[in-house]
Amino acid sequence: MWKKIYIWLDERLGFDDMYKMLLDRPEPHGNWWNTLGSASLFLFIMQGVTGIFLTVYYTPSPDHAYDSVQYIMNGVAFGWLIRGIHHWGATLMVLVVFIHMLRVFFSASYKYPRELTWMVGSLLFLLTLGMGFTGYLLPFNQRAYWATVVGTNIGGVVPGVGPFILKALRGGTDVSALTLSRFFSIHIWMLPATLAGSIGLHLYLIMRHGESAHPTLDD
Amino acid sequence: MNDETKKKIKEKYEAALQKGERFWPDSIYKDLLVSFALFILLIGLASFIGVHPEPKVDLTDTSYIPRPEWYFLFLFEFLKYFPGNLEWVGAAVIPGILVVALIFLPLYDKNPSRHYSKRKFAVGLMSFIVVGMVFLTIKATLTTPPQEESLVANSIAEKMSLGQDLYSIQCVECHGPDGYGGEVVGVEGLEGTIIKPINSQDEMYTRNDDSLMSIISYGQPNLGMVPFGGAYGGELSSSEIEYIVTFMRYTWDDRAEVPADAVTSAIPALAEGEVPSYEVHISALVKRQCLSCHREGKENNNYLMDTYAGILSGGNSAPNVVAGDMNSNLLQLIQGHELTSSDGTLIHVMPPNGKPIKDEYIDMFIRWVEAGMPETAAEATALSGE
Helix, strand or coil, rough: CCHHHHHHHHHCCCHHHHHHHCCCCCCCCCCHHCCCHHHHHHHHHHHHHHHHHHHCCCCCCCCCCHHHHHHHHHHCCCCHHHHHHHHHHHHHHHHHHHHHHHHHHHHHHHHHHHHHHHHHHHHHHHHHHHHHHHHHCCCHHHHHHHHHHHHHHHHHHHCHHHHHHHHHHHHHCCCCHHHHHHHHHHHHHHHHHHHHHHHHHHHHHHHHHHCCCCCCCCC | CHHHHHHHHHHHHHHHHHHEHHHHHHHHEEEHHHHHHHHHHHHHHHHCCCCCCCCCCCCCCCCCCCCCCCHHHHHHHCCCCCCCCHHHHHHHHHHHHHHHHCHHHHHHHHCCCHHHCCHHHHHHHHHHHHHHHHHHHHHHHHHHHCCCCCCCCHHHHHHHHHHHHHHHHHHHHCCCCCCCCCCCCCCCCCCCCCCCCCHHHHHHHHHHHHHHHHHHHEEHHCCCCCCCEEHHHECCCCCHHHHHHHHHHHHHCCCCCCCCCCCCCCCCCCCCCCCCCHHHHHHHHHHHHCCCCCCCCCCCCCCCCCCHHHHHHHCCCCCCCCCCCCCHHHHHHHHEEEEEECCCEEEECCCCCCCCCCHHHHHHHHHHHHCCCCHHHHHHHHHHHH
């Protein structure tokens, strides 16, 4: 019976091909530094899962954001754990992605034929920072609010386009309800969608060119 | 890069693959192990360190020091090296150049070698940047002054307790300790005004939390109530007003279900023969009954009661208490006796509205002075053991 189901599914999905393509790939002898990329992916998935759970109770309006976060922390079963993981996951993700980037730089893995992998990867790093910046405002407490006031102000000093950047980030002249709702939208839709797509491209490029070998003296 | 070098690179890679491993299961087990370790680390951080509680947004708090998330601190610190009119160089030009340089690195780094010993410039430059970032982050952490901790309530019980503290200081002068109101005595500009009770069922049923918060925040100018919200010239933040309303709601509204862990009496009762201490009893009692007037900015003959030393020797009529002396000024005053100076002129009568504090509180003060005004609970226990 199980065998029949397996054969039926295999005919259509092609488990064997998948195994050969995805898992049974030859690789150069790796070391522990090579695990940082998959660790970044794992943290991205963790942030996604905990973030989705958080949206169940979180309300992106200035009147309710703070109280809804308080409720998640004190009222919802294991809400503190979910938020705690999301909070620390953000810090850890920035750290792991950054160290991953340094690893690739110091082992010169970005050189031919993996130039595009690096370019997509550095974009992923910037997107991660963007996630950190937009997510920071969402609890809408003192720290979040003032950090965003200062952070968006920095965008405003760019000569010429500064005032426009400031207005576009804040949705007006001040950090307000509009800022919160656009940061929320950027944080849960725009950046994650871009991130997911770029991660897909990044992974495809890694599979296409294979993991880079550690440079030896004659490289 | 010419085709020959490309071919060479490919051959070398093929050779590396020959003596390499399989993705499954050789390297994926390392990946899974690291990810699992991170998972455990996350759960540990969430459980044992948690998320630092922060107060609600308060636009009027000018003492708040804004600071970004730690991984942006280096940029924050970097900007300090640029004077005001050059800030855009540090904020936009240099980071912009670095970001573009980072993304397009493989396109202009023409050095074909991969081993770090043959990439001295690239490795050196990147190390310099990373060390600089770490240095700036550490410098920013060390130089920003610590944030003034404000109290953040996490449960209704905590909100009630903080709210009661605030009520005792901000509201009792006019509304009385239990919200009964009555005639105002000793408040500038409101002398003799009769205030209706705010603890009645009528009041609690007709006003919801939002309208109570608005009243406290805006005040009632036509009735003489001043605004208390920071945005309107008062001293309370929006969180603090919320705590006061929570205290009022759960104490006076007969529909409210008081949580089991709520402390109903903030002043600990004394057992037979127990000696009260400043730490446990007197400070709590003073906070509820005295601080409303005996704090900075009020008319009180400079007698500020917010510290142990202040209670003992503050004010114009010090010493206020003498160990074991039942005629100490403080004890005489709280029992309604007049305080006169040595030439017989009247200095002060307490309490100003003629309503003395409860007998049990007077008793607490008497027993404290009798025992010699112990400051800590340990001292008090030692004294009661004699």
